[in-house]
Amino acid sequence: MKALTVRQPWAFAIAALGKSVENRTWNTHYRGLLAIHAGSRWDSDEAVRRVGELTGVTIVTTDTAAIVAVVDLVSVHNSATCIRPVEERHEHDDGPFTCSRWAIGSRVDNGMHHWVLGTRRQLAYPIACKGRQGLWDLPAYVEADVLAQISTTAGLRYGSPSDLINPEETP
Template identity: 30%
Template sequence: MTRTEIRGLTLRHPWAWAFQTAGKDVENRTWHPSRQGGSVGMFLALHGGSDKINSDYANEIMDALVWMEWQGCNLPSIHPNSLSAVVHSGIIAVAQLVDVRRDSPSPWAAQNQYHWCLKVTPLPEAVPHRGAQGLWTLEPEALARVRELYQAVSA
């Protein structure tokens, strides 16, 4: 991975946490990664979006956590007024895009979406970075730190 390009992908909460902690292996998107220069085999820096949570967003996060429980995910005990356990801003994992399909058997796959099937490696700490829509380029300092952390946990 040392010389391989890594593109950023920002996720809403709690989906970034689900990749990092709950075994999520599919990212659902309405668009194919090739639309923005992506391809199977590429690496993604999974980025948790802003940690600014209003009450509507908090309700959305809680609804997603209830859905995860129904799917059999082992979740921490989370109180609606304390979502810090599942809200992590910054780059929290590196994932290799191993397949893109419309019919993934994963319980994380949503209907009528492209299923980006990922092999995820959580990072031991979040790397600060501003997110963006679509696939984006990491700042050099953040890229160096992501590579360093990834190599440490992959060794």
């Protein structure tokens, strides 16, 4: 299984808060299951503030240096081609009418790639693992633990973003 290291609070936002787009400066042709690895370092205070603005959740502490979720990477598109039907558009500070409130970049600034994340499975028990840059392969023993957790409902904290009735009450 492929994995992607994402700094906190973004990894938590993917795992538990329904973050549907991961912004990257590079493209990938990979599609399929993608393990989300919470990096050992946190992003800026501004990132924590931004997640709070988008979700109403203030993240103080959460897992790091561990696999925290598995998502389906369903597509990737350049921000310059990020056009969606009116009912699916979101207008926000990062640019009008992008594919998601989580998306950054615009039709003018085409340096970003929006990795569109489908079904998400947050692990009930994060699995300690050293991360890497870029897309990387999980070690076999970590992959086995991840697959064991996602194969049962007992291994899930939440099944989908709609399961989060009140995000302010999530752990």
